[in-house]
Amino acid sequence: MTTGYTEHNKMSDVIASQPSLLQMISRFGIQLGVGEKTVREVCEASKVDTTTFLAVANVMKQGATAAGFYIDKIDMPTMMRHLESAHEFFLDFQLPHIRRKLLEAIDCSRQNEVAFLILKFYDEYMHEVRKHMEYENQHIFSYVKRLLAGEKVTDFRIGQYSSSHDGMEHKLQELKNIIIKYYSPNEGTSSDLLCYVLFSIYNSEADLRAHCDMEDSLFFPAVQLLEERIANNQFVSNTGAENEDGETLTERERQIVACVVRGLTNREVAEHLFISINTVLTHRRNISRKLDIHSVSGLTIYAIVNGIVQIDEVSLN
Incomplete structure (x- = not known):
């Protein structure tokens, strides 16, 4: 495959070359303000698999012919x-x-x-x-x-x-x-x-x-x-290892969990942490994925058990 995007390209150059990729990076949970960082640097900072990002970007750029190179490589x-x-x-x-x-x-x-x-x-x-x-x-x-x-x-x-x-x-x-x-x-x-x-x-x-x-x-x-x-018994599941690592929340994710179980809305969380609502939503999706918890009640139990909040801080409404 030639003339495709690589991990060494600047992310800003990739976006400028094909504005339709703006929708794609948003769907990966990548925020704008990428500076001079490369595709790999931006993906790693956003906890996005670089190869999968490149697969989607290059299929969008080159069409289905680019897909064959990535089918066995995507996450x-x-x-x-x-x-x-x-x-x-x-x-x-x-x-x-x-x-x-x-x-x-x-x-x-x-x-x-x-x-x-x-x-x-x-x-x-x-x-x-x-x-x-x-x-x-x-x-x-x-x-x-x-x-x-x-x-x-x-x-x-x-x-x-x-x-x-x-x-x-x-x-x-x-x-x-x-x-x-x-x-x-x-x-x-x-x-x-x-x-x-x-x-x-x-x-x-x-x-x-x-x-x-x-x-x-x-x-x-x-x-x-x-x-x-x-x-053909050629696939080894690594779900257990992924879950073990995935259950570790970042400090920002712990902050968002604390805000949510205290009863703050997404907008209030964004204002409290000085981030955008889209960033809050992205973090909440990642939290749900990591913990496999999709309700505020479940998050509340998790937050109390793991010492993120005290029970008297929790909204019971």
């Missing part, structure tokens, strides 16, 4: 965290944001059949994306975690999974055609907002297609390789 937990973060972005931010802007741009104040058809199509599209991503979150990633634990799963293979990417793209294409061909704003109404929404839909489509291509060319083949290694 699967890092890859899944990246994909889960992408799912959160699509479902909790990007798609709802576009819908809100779409409601502002089209005329829903009167009986406009085309306007309601546009909303209907968009809601159907959101439903398809949500169903697809929630299935992966709940079933595919759980299946891969079982494989990583060394379990020989006999009732499922990743090849049986149909990602239904084509169906999502077909519905979005139909939506764009309806807006372009059949919807006209009211007389005297600016079409700027509708054009902005349409442009956002195109960008969302490109982002989602890149995400799906990443799964098809890199993630699913890597899962198939993992299946083969387990079937």
Whole structure:
């Protein structure tokens, strides 16, 4: 493979060469302000596997042809965290944001059949994306975690999974055609907002297609390789060692745990520790991953047992 990104490139140069990577570094939990640091230095500081980062970046840059070099090299937990973060972005931010802007741009104040058809199509599209991503979150990633634990799963293979990417793209294409061909704003109404929404839909489509291509060319083949290694007794699970190291929280993570169990909101935690809300959310995801604890009640017990807080400091609301 040639002309790809390497661990020795400056992270700032990598981002500047392809602005679409801004979404990717956010999904890895990497913050801006990278200075003159190399890709490896930034990844190590953010506790991100460098090879997996480069795999995603180079597939985005060069397409599926770059994936073959990395299929047997990526760190699967890092890859899944990246994909889960992408799912959160699509479902909790990007798609709802576009819908809100779409409601502002089209005329829903009167009986406009085309306007309601546009909303209907968009809601159907959101439903398809949500169903697809929630299935992966709940079933595919759980299946891969079982494989990583060394379990020989006999009732499922990743090849049986149909990602239904084509169906999502077909519905979005139909939506764009309806807006372009059949919807006209009211007389005297600016079409700027509708054009902005349409442009956002195109960008969302490109982002989602890149995400799906990443799964098809890199993630699913890597899962198939993992299946083969387990079937041939060539895979040694190191889950125990990972958990032992992973349960050690950093000082910043301990501070965030203390704030959370004392009843502070994410915004209040950010203000108290002088960090961004995104940084708080990233730390909370890492804490949940390390401890396998996903509730405030569970964190409270952990914090008391490990001496992070005293029981009289805990919010009981």
